Amino acid sequence: MGISTESQFHVLAVDDSLIDRKLIERLLKTSSYQVTTVDSGTKALEFLGVHEDDQSNPDIPSVSPNTHQEVEVNLIITDYCMPGMTGYDLLRKIKESSSLRNIPVVIMSSENVPSRISRCLEEGAEEFFLKPVRLSDVNRLRPHIMKTKPKDQQEDKQENKEEELGKPEFQSREEKEEQQQQQQHHHLQHQHSNSNKRKALEEGLSPDRTRPRYNNGLTTVV
């Protein structure tokens, strides 16, 4: 459990299920992220400083700049199926907002629906995780969050960017294998049909699940 001397990254997690909020919070904290959890898309937007009511009024800015400054969010991870505003709706609102669109968004869902997955990815989601979310999934967040590093650190990273972008999929596969080996070491490996299914699913799906990395114009240094 490395305690980073760098400033911590802050992740906003959105899920209407209490259990899943606890789980994602623990997963993120284990990975040394600062975490805020909310139980709806509406609350997420409030937290991000977006006032829905004001959006219809052109005189009032849709984002209060001061609020946004105080609460910096480096990544948003949201459940897809939520009452009221779905994760997809939230994703769209974030991408429509000039101040928020650069924040990477990840979607989680308990259902494996390819059309849903591609719709989210097309709308700008960085990743789509199948629930239950695991540590190996959370490890895949790092490269997306690293893109949002503050300006001075970003200039150093600029040169290594291509290397970094190339690495993560590799690393995450290695890390996944390492973790699986560790699990085998500490526990008996159970040939559960579920686990084989999941592995097969992941391998089969990986082109869909992990989108080829393009820069959605995020390299602009502000």
Added chain:
Amino acid sequence: MLVVALPRTALFLQALNIYYFNKGYLDEQFIQLEELEDDDNPNFVEEMVTTFYNNSARLLQNIEQALVSRPIDFTKLDNYMHRFKGSSSSIGATRVKKECTIFTEYCKKANAEGCIRTFLQVKQEHACLRRKLETYFQLGRQAAGPSANAGGQVG
């Protein structure tokens, strides 16, 4: 595989864990939860399980009520079950999840009898798992207590 120096209770705990796996009560998600425990969060698994049982009690009640109302609102049922299944999945409750899937299939076909029948199974698995987990956590507490340092007689 098993560390030799564990006291007897902890060994039994390991065996119980494995038994649960072999019988399909729990899956790798439960292991994942255990791996998320550390010195700062030593009771994470038990907390998750407690939250699950608190939450799910309400959901099961809702489902029960929806099943006795006439006409049955299958959309509502599907909704409740979707949430319940999601939570079950998050703690690794395999058997419970399986029954949920069967229930959902009946629900989508608006098959009331199938739903009612399967719901009994859901409740049964849910209660059964609860008992097993209570035993498991109780043993865990014993293993962590003073007897843990007593040094094990493997047996």
